[in-house]
């Protein structure tokens with residue numbers, strides 16, 4: 001046992017330690033330690049510690065010991081509780097086995113030859129740190145202690161994912177300079193440093209519903225990126241607008257407004273960013289047309305239901321054996337509707353990425369199109385020809401984005417309702 005303990009100490013001293021595993025004997029009493037305790041070396045307040053994690057029932061319990069205490073604790077486990085133990089180092093593994101015929105110490109080739117990181121566990125990085133608790137709580141997503149409400153957990157994860165996606169896109173547009181900042185986890189939003197005056201980013205979230213994702217967007221750009229912003233949530237249901245507007249006012253959410261209106265014709269300024277998440281059927285196309293018309297630099301849409309293309313779909317001979325199955329035809333109609341949206345956006349000068357929004361275990365409506373304006377619009381006729389050819393091939397006479405095919409007729413605010 002002394003040899004085993006010395007090997008542990010030595011591996012701590014020369015930095016070759018990988019892990020420690022302590023297992024209780026099969027005939028252990030209830031008072032014995034947990035069945036399996038894993039130890040790893042971490043740095044805490046500048047000093048090495050052994051971090052121990054015991055699985056108790058379905059829960060993990062973790063505690064940290066300075067190395068002197070850790071050695072005493074380990075000796076107690078081996079002597080008093082007759083536990084087995086495995087020491088992993090980068091040179092060799094040491095196994096301490098208490099058997100009926102007396103304990104044995106054996107060595108093996110190392111299972112791992114790389115030194116693991118010594119960092120203390122950080123909470124999972126998230127943009128929804130305590131600084132976001134006020135609006136998350138006001139919207140009923142978390143309780144007063146900041147824990148996500150069980151009934152809202154999937155919306156909470158959707159918001160987390162959305163913020164991750166928006167943060168990447170905002171960085172690509174030069175609106176966000178930081179990685180996940182430390183104060184996103186802090187409970188205090190640090191005061192805004194003096195900034196050179198810049199014009200506010202103009203953002204519209206069309207069909208914003210209760211405004212969960214509108215608040216998230218505002219939080220990211222106003223509070224975290226510390227940009228002057230004007231985020232406008234547009235929604236046709238007045239009761240949702242009133243409630244979101246009241247919450248924004250109560251929280252003093254500078255630059256966040258909610259307005260009752262229609263996606264098709266609500267007044268919009270020239271936009272930096274347009275968002276439309278889960279707007280039904282062709283409301284997504286109306287939002288795309290508005291984004292293009294307002295020359296939004298960044299457009300994010302997550303399509304919802306797709307009804308326009310399915311009744312028109314005519315299978316070319318090669319596809320007919322596949323598309324005679326109703327479900328396949330339906331999925332294909334969704335797919336080609338969104339595919340055409342991508343092509344239309346490219347024709348309008350955007351570079352488009354199709355991203356998985358939420359995991360497909362939660363909903364099949366999990367596509368998000370992220371489009372960044374990169375080129376002058378409507379200049380490459382091969383793109384328009386590609387759209388026309390695809391529509392012809394599948395018998396699609398009308399797509400809600402067709403007005404983009406005749407851009408000369410697109411006057412701001414005067415495009416036909418899809």
Ligand SMILES: C[S@@+](CC[C@H](N)C(=O)[O-])C[C@H]1O[C@@H](n2cnc3c(N)ncnc32)[C@H](O)[C@@H]1O
Nearest residue numbers: 207208209235236237261262263277278279283
């Ligand atoms: C499924 S909800 C999504 C809400 C929010 N975007 C989200 O993802 O959490 C769709 C919202 O869009 C609104 N909406 C649908 N069509 C609209 C239109 N033409 N004009 C304004 N709002 C519309 C609906 O009232 C509804 O609140």
